[in-house]
Amino acid sequence: MSEALLQIRDLSVDYLLDRGAFRAVKNVSFDIGRGELFGLAGESGCGKSTIAYAITRLAKAPAWVAGGEILLDGQDLLKLPESRLQEVRWRRIGMVFQSAMNSLNPLMRVEAQFHDVLRRHTGSSREKSRARAEEMFKLVGIPASRLTDYPHQFSGGMRQRIVIAICLALKPELIIMDEPTTALDVVVQREILEQVIDLQRGYGFSVLFITHDLHLMAQLCHRIGVMLKGELVEVGDVRQVSRAPAHDYTRKLWGAIPQLPGHPAVKDAIA
Amino acid sequence: MNAVTTVPSAAVAAEPIVRLDGIERSFGLVQALRGVSLSLKGGRALALVGESGCGKTTCARIISRMDTPTGGEMLYRGRNITQTGTAAEEKAYRRAVQMVFQDPFASLNPVFSVQHHLARPLALHGHARSKAERVQGVADLLNWVGLEPALTAHKFPHELSGGQRQRVNIARALAVQPDVLVADEPTSMLDVSIRLGILELVSRIKQERQLALLYITHDIATAAHVAEEVIVMFAGQMVEWGDTLSVIGDARHPYTQLLLSAVPDPDRPFMAGDSARFLGHAEEVRRLSRPSSAKVDQVGPNHFVRALGAAS
Numbered sequence: 380m381s382e383a384l385l386q387i388r389d390l391s392v393d394y395l396l397d398r399g400a401f402r403a404v405k406n407v408s409f410d411i412g413r414g415e416l417f418g419l420a421g422e423s424g425c426g427k428s429t430i431a432y433a434i435t436r437l438a439k440a441p442a443w444v445a446g447g448e449i450l451l452d453g454q455d456l457l458k459l460p461e462s463r464l465q466e467v468r469w470r471r472i473g474m475v476f477q478s479a480m481n482s483l484n485p486l487m488r489v490e491a492q493f494h495d496v497l498r499r500h501t502g503s504s505r506e507k508s509r510a511r512a513e514e515m516f517k518l519v520g521i522p523a524s525r526l527t528d529y530p531h532q533f534s535g536g537m538r539q540r541i542v543i544a545i546c547l548a549l550k551p552e553l554i555i556m557d558e559p560t561t562a563l564d565v566v567v568q569r570e571i572l573e574q575v576i577d578l579q580r581g582y583g584f585s586v587l588f589i590t591h592d593l594h595l596m597a598q599l600c601h602r603i604g605v606m607l608k609g610e611l612v613e614v615g616d617v618r619q620v621s622r623a624p625a626h627d628y629t630r631k632l633w634g635a636i637p638q639l640p641g642h643p644a645v646k647d648a649i650a
Numbered sequence: 651m652n653a654v655t656t657v658p659s660a661a662v663a664a665e666p667i668v669r670l671d672g673i674e675r676s677f678g679l680v681q682a683l684r685g686v687s688l689s690l691k692g693g694r695a696l697a698l699v700g701e702s703g704c705g706k707t708t709c710a711r712i713i714s715r716m717d718t719p720t721g722g723e724m725l726y727r728g729r730n731i732t733q734t735g736t737a738a739e740e741k742a743y744r745r746a747v748q749m750v751f752q753d754p755f756a757s758l759n760p761v762f763s764v765q766h767h768l769a770r771p772l773a774l775h776g777h778a779r780s781k782a783e784r785v786q787g788v789a790d791l792l793n794w795v796g797l798e799p800a801l802t803a804h805k806f807p808h809e810l811s812g813g814q815r816q817r818v819n820i821a822r823a824l825a826v827q828p829d830v831l832v833a834d835e836p837t838s839m840l841d842v843s844i845r846l847g848i849l850e851l852v853s854r855i856k857q858e859r860q861l862a863l864l865y866i867t868h869d870i871a872t873a874a875h876v877a878e879e880v881i882v883m884f885a886g887q888m889v890e891w892g893d894t895l896s897v898i899g900d901a902r903h904p905y906t907q908l909l910l911s912a913v914p915d916p917d918r919p920f921m922a923g924d925s926a927r928f929l930g931h932a933e934e935v936r937r938l939s940r941p942s943s944a945k946v947d948q949v950g951p952n953h954f955v956r957a958l959g960a961a962s
Contacts, residue, residue, distance in 0.1 A: 423812075423841050520925075535702065563702075564701040564702055564868040565868065565869065565870075565909065565912040565913055566701060566908055566909060566932055567701070569932075570929050572920060573920050573925035573928050576920045576921070577922055577925040577926075579922070580923070591842045592842070594914035597916030597919070598914055598916060598918060598920050617919075632842065635842040635845065635846060636842060636845075636871070636914075637846065637872050639870070639871050639874055639898060639910065640874055640898060640899065
């Protein structure tokens with residue numbers, strides 16, 4: 380692994396409840412290198428999304444970061460004053476969530492939404508934003524002529540690509556993708572993720588990819604961490620985690636997804 | 651390869667419980683279903699597979715009579731039920747065909763206990779008359795779906811996990827003793843580690859109660875796990891159908907091949923520089939698969955493929 384971009388050190392996150400604190404993330408530590416695709420696998424409630432929110436300081440009450448450090452290039456994001464967070468959010472760390480496609484403003488043309496983000500973060504002019512938006516649309520494979528359309532005129536997969544395009548327009552160093560394709564069908568899922576791989580190669584950003592689907596994660600990531608009940612129970616190279624998983628739970632997750640009965644013809648047809 | 655002129659139904663053997671013959675459904679200019687024909691048989695599972703918007707859920711809604719077709723015929727045990735029948739006939743059909751929905755969190759009433767959810771259909775459909783019969787009936791149902799009656803019956807939906815709720819939904823469907831179960835993405839909102847358990851439960855119920863199961867999903871891998879027969883749909887049309895092993899092992903239609911190729915496979919990492927090729931390929935397949943000819947080829951004992959090419 381190259382030099383670490385993000386270092387999570389001993390992170391603990393609590394949810395404060397009437398009957399006391401529930402520790403959702405327990406002393407979790409891992410690194411993400413520059414240009415590395417790191418996967419965090421686990422089931423609902425295991426704490427993987429809580430980590431994503433903690434990294435971007437989006438964890439809101441009753442969530443409470445109880446301890447640890449989140450170092451971006453050595454700088455602890457947890458100690459950053461609220462006023463300086465804007466320099467980090469979107470600018471250096473982009474986020475694409477499962478429901479991101481529904482987070483586009485239904486009343487604004489897509490072009491205006493690009494401009495909104497670019498103006499706020501880089502002070503870009505309308506013309507500059509337009510040029511950047513056209514460039515980004517081309518990258519995610521949507522004709523630039525559609526920039527004047529409204530969100531409802533796009534399919535779910537296209538809306539998700541638009542969110543990725545807006546996210547990339549600011550050239551972040553790290554993109555957090557929390558179940559970015561779970562609501563989409565397999566063909567669209569593969570279309571989007573193959574594009575992410577291409578873009579990653581071109582731009583060199585790092586990715587924190589969160590999903591419950593280990594099979595998919597193994598196609599995409601260099602290293603994988605597996606979470607169970609708030610703890611990181613296994614971290615390793617994708618080959619090790621898929622061929623020789625050390626933890627019982629990792630083996631259980633692998634076994635949980637039905638595989639196709641052998642179909643070599645198909646594997647070769649398009650592979 | 652034998653060319654067949656009429657669209658054959660998805661199954662050949664045994665008397666079907668429900669049969670659709672050339673079902674059409676249009677919403678204004680949008681044709682959601684074009685000539686869908688299928689048979690649901692006791693003790694057998696049929697999977698409807700396709701992307702969002704392909705018409706699979708419309709098909710389920712027609713079968714469960716939440717929607718009416720704009721063309722074609724529906725038969726229930728050989729009787730034509732395309733037109734609305736008498737109130738008694740409608741009730742009998744609705745009893746016979748039960749649904750399990752995708753969202754286990756939205757499909758139970760939060761103010762009622764599990765006991766209430768299950769006792770009500772038992773009483774309404776005359777399967778339990780006294781209180782003792784209802785308690786016993788609920789306990790039997792919970793046992794069927796793998797829940798401990800003493801621990802579950804008094805609980806409210808919010809006290810149950812997603813998997814437990816889906817089991818209660820299945821028990822509720824079974825309470826009226828249906829002979830067809832329509833499951834629309836029953837596991838897509840559940841955790842991965844409990845999905846297989848739910849699919850195995852549904853398969854066991856199908857087997858032991860000799861129910862006909864219609865399983866609707868966009869995940870062709872789970873379809874292969876659950877169903878003996880599969881129909882691949884695209885843009886409201888059946889493009890390839892027949893015995894699951896034959897369709898998956900020897901897929902002929904480019905859309906079926908595309909679906910299979912997109913199933914996540916840990917042994918085939920994505921490569922940088924590949925996306926244009928895959929996107930171009932997917933686009934081409936979608937273009938080719940657009941509502942096309944009425945010509946259907948039989949490529950196996952129970953395996954049919956729609957020919958490519960414009961509708962004539």
